[in-house]
Amino acid sequence: MITMTEIAKLTHVSQPTVSRVLNGSMTVAPEIRERVLACAREHDYQFNALAKGLQGSKTKLLGVLVTDISNGFFADLAKRIEAEARENGYSIILFNSDYNPRNEQEYLDVVRRYRVDGVLAVPIRETSGEWREYVKKLDVPVVTVTRRAKGLDSVYVDHAQAGAMVAAHLLERGFRRFLFIGKDYDGKYVGFRRSLMEIGYGPRTANVVYQDDVQMNRALEDWLGQSPERGAVFAGNDIYALQVLDALRRLEVSVPERVGVIGFDDTSMGRYLNPRLSSVSQPIARMAHEAVARLLDRIDRPGPREALDDPLSASLVIREST
Amino acid sequence: MITMTEIAKLTHVSQPTVSRVLNGSMTVAPEIRERVLACAREHDYQFNALAKGLQGSKTKLLGVLVTDISNGFFADLAKRIEAEARENGYSIILFNSDYNPRNEQEYLDVVRRYRVDGVLAVPIRETSGEWREYVKKLDVPVVTVTRRAKGLDSVYVDHAQAGAMVAAHLLERGFRRFLFIGKDYDGKYVGFRRSLMEIGYGPRTANVVYQDDVQMNRALEDWLGQSPERGAVFAGNDIYALQVLDALRRLEVSVPERVGVIGFDDTSMGRYLNPRLSSVSQPIARMAHEAVARLLDRIDRPGPREALDDPLSASLVIREST
DNA sequence: GCTCCACTAGAATACGTATTCTTTAGATGC
DNA sequence: GCATCTAAAGAATACGTATTCTAGTGGAGC
Numbered sequence: 001m002i003t004m005t006e007i008a009k010l011t012h013v014s015q016p017t018v019s020r021v022l023n024g025s026m027t028v029a030p031e032i033r034e035r036v037l038a039c040a041r042e043h044d045y046q047f048n049a050l051a052k053g054l055q056g057s058k059t060k061l062l063g064v065l066v067t068d069i070s071n072g073f074f075a076d077l078a079k080r081i082e083a084e085a086r087e088n089g090y091s092i093i094l095f096n097s098d099y100n101p102r103n104e105q106e107y108l109d110v111v112r113r114y115r116v117d118g119v120l121a122v123p124i125r126e127t128s129g130e131w132r133e134y135v136k137k138l139d140v141p142v143v144t145v146t147r148r149a150k151g152l153d154s155v156y157v158d159h160a161q162a163g164a165m166v167a168a169h170l171l172e173r174g175f176r177r178f179l180f181i182g183k184d185y186d187g188k189y190v191g192f193r194r195s196l197m198e199i200g201y202g203p204r205t206a207n208v209v210y211q212d213d214v215q216m217n218r219a220l221e222d223w224l225g226q227s228p229e230r231g232a233v234f235a236g237n238d239i240y241a242l243q244v245l246d247a248l249r250r251l252e253v254s255v256p257e258r259v260g261v262i263g264f265d266d267t268s269m270g271r272y273l274n275p276r277l278s279s280v281s282q283p284i285a286r287m288a289h290e291a292v293a294r295l296l297d298r299i300d301r302p303g304p305r306e307a308l309d310d311p312l313s314a315s316l317v318i319r320e321s322t
Numbered sequence: 323m324i325t326m327t328e329i330a331k332l333t334h335v336s337q338p339t340v341s342r343v344l345n346g347s348m349t350v351a352p353e354i355r356e357r358v359l360a361c362a363r364e365h366d367y368q369f370n371a372l373a374k375g376l377q378g379s380k381t382k383l384l385g386v387l388v389t390d391i392s393n394g395f396f397a398d399l400a401k402r403i404e405a406e407a408r409e410n411g412y413s414i415i416l417f418n419s420d421y422n423p424r425n426e427q428e429y430l431d432v433v434r435r436y437r438v439d440g441v442l443a444v445p446i447r448e449t450s451g452e453w454r455e456y457v458k459k460l461d462v463p464v465v466t467v468t469r470r471a472k473g474l475d476s477v478y479v480d481h482a483q484a485g486a487m488v489a490a491h492l493l494e495r496g497f498r499r500f501l502f503i504g505k506d507y508d509g510k511y512v513g514f515r516r517s518l519m520e521i522g523y524g525p526r527t528a529n530v531v532y533q534d535d536v537q538m539n540r541a542l543e544d545w546l547g548q549s550p551e552r553g554a555v556f557a558g559n560d561i562y563a564l565q566v567l568d569a570l571r572r573l574e575v576s577v578p579e580r581v582g583v584i585g586f587d588d589t590s591m592g593r594y595l596n597p598r599l600s601s602v603s604q605p606i607a608r609m610a611h612e613a614v615a616r617l618l619d620r621i622d623r624p625g626p627r628e629a630l631d632d633p634l635s636a637s638l639v640i641r642e643s644t
Numbered sequence: 645g646c647t648c649c650a651c652t653a654g655a656a657t658a659c660g661t662a663t664t665c666t667t668t669a670g671a672t673g674c
Numbered sequence: 675g676c677a678t679c680t681a682a683a684g685a686a687t688a689c690g691t692a693t694t695c696t697a698g699t700g701g702a703g704c
Binding site: 336351375 | 660
């Protein structure tokens with residue numbers, strides 16, 4: 001791998017001159033510029049980003065922290081972020097916390113080690129004050145995506161509002177009792193329940209924290225047995241929804257006649273399921289775009305600025321299952 | 323962000339001594355070691371990986387190139403790779419080629435820029451001689467995953483064999499005409515067809531290159547109309563299979579009585595579909611493990627060695643759809 | 645009491661780049 | 675024809691680390 005110094009020797013100029021040519025400075029004689037460029041091309045020169053990052057302060061690296069990249073939603077998000085970053089000349093270091101705070105913590109060290117220019121993070125819990133403390137100590141700009149983190153720039157959809165939308169939709173479709181299934185890492189359930197309470201259906205709402213499908217099935221059966229009235233299940237993500245659909249089929253409960261089902265994230269499979277799955281769609285591309293834009297802005301123009309806290313709104317994709 | 327030199331000043335020793343302490347060299351007096359360690363801890367020292375990478379030759383970075391991270395299969399693979407890498411003290415730079423050769427090409431520059439220690443790649447086409455040429459010029463160890471690349475270390479499942487397994491299974495279940503739907507980036511179809519040919523069913527096999535669902539639906543209808551005989555569809559991945567199931571439902575074709583369907587990758591949704599989807603399962607965790615192990619071996623003990631070319635075998639997951 | 649060795653820690657250097665400072669040569673002004 | 679200014683390119687330096695080389699100090703051996 002050829003270096004500037006070597007090119008300098010080959011073309012009988014000094015290394016700084018090579019640097020100037022390769023960085024497009026105009027203060028160098030045309031003939032020399034040509035000679036150097038030709039030599040660089042011939043030897044397929046590629047600058048050493050480590051050296052560049054060491055000397056200047058830009059590494060052109062972005063850290064991306066995600067809870068679970070194998071989750072289709074985050075995979076999609078990561079893809080969009082990677083594309084946006086690349087368009088702006090950045091490469092990304094990916095990290096998967098696997099919902100383990102130890103990993104998340106460990107990642108901050110990686111971020112510091114590589115002098116990453118900025119970080120896009122999906123923190124495990126939005127309220128983890130401890131994590132936020134560590135992040136603040138970092139002198140690297142951080143934008144949280146998908147979850148809100150007070151005091152940090154955050155790009156996220158308003159889960160509470162989404163939950164409320166779901167509630168309104170289900171009521172409008174004539175469902176009268178409700179079951180929420182999910183990990184409550186976010187405000188979906190809060191908004192959902194609050195909205196139902198306001199209209200008087202609060203007491204008829206159950207909440208189940210998903211552990212595994214056996215436990216979920218049992219909870220579902222319990223809930224079904226409690227009343228013959230028409231009800232709906234709000235699943236925290238499309239995978240749970242799929243499992244619910246499967247369980248209902250086995251129990252020979254008709255969807256959406258007797259029980260409605262709605263998912264979250266609007267995974268691509270939803271349009272092909274039987275019945276086609278209603279779901280809440282998050283504007284992934286827009287989130288990725290805004291998050292990266294904000295981060296790059298923080299990088300390019302440092303200095304204190306009010307934290308971004310502009311919740312996007314989700315949209316309902318209504319299909320057969322409700 | 324504190325540096326060794328600063329710690330050296332604070333503790334009244336030289337920078338090399340700090341380096342020795344922090345790297346666990348034993349040739350330093352206990353009291354000094356204590357002083358330095360305490361100071362480092364107090365100021366939350368984190369080494370500069372760029373400087374380290376510049377001076378020594380190890381960056382502890384691995385490049386990971388993937389065709390489409392939003393595809394559940396690759397997302398899963400990336401997750402496993404990231405975990406394996408992390409366990410060994412490496413971080414990964416992720417790149418998504420999006421099936422675009424230009425991007426793939428561009429990534430090699432990134433790889434060189436950051437002086438990555440090694441690369442795990444899912445090339446777009448296994449046979450792209452051009453890409454292999456570029457890779458060879460790189461003096462970085464590369465292991466291809468999922469696809470075979472002659473002359474490079476490759477960890478992959480034998481798609482031809484998997485295709486043959488599928489053929490045997492479908493025949494055994496009494497299907498007598500066949501339709502393959504997929505991008506033929508790999509040997510699934512080749513093995514499938516060859517296997518059918520050997521038994522005399524070759525002429526009764528159709529092949530459709532997937533473009534979009536409209537085109538696929540038309541192809542499917544054509545194929546159905548050609549004969550009333552019992553047949554099966556072999557889909558290149560589970561998403562295609564899901565779309566096929568949906569189309570068949572709309573056409574009121576019963577599965578698996580009239581038409582069987584089998585997918586590829588054994589995505590987690592398969593167990594919950596209606597009917598539950600048969601599929602071909604690739605040993606993702608094992609692939610990730612072997613690929614990373616091989617790559618680290620190449621990094622730790624350089625020098626020419628015979629290219630790894632040890633195809634793993636896929637396994638059949640038989641469910642209701644066949 | 646002198647020599648030699650082992651051990652410890654500092655000095656010097658290299659990695660590849662960008663930048664600041666300095667020199668040189670050529671051009672301009674009078 | 676001389677002083678001054680401008681442009682171009684080289685010299686020196688810094689970034690943070692690891693390593694190699696060197697110097698000093700104390701103890702062991704005779």
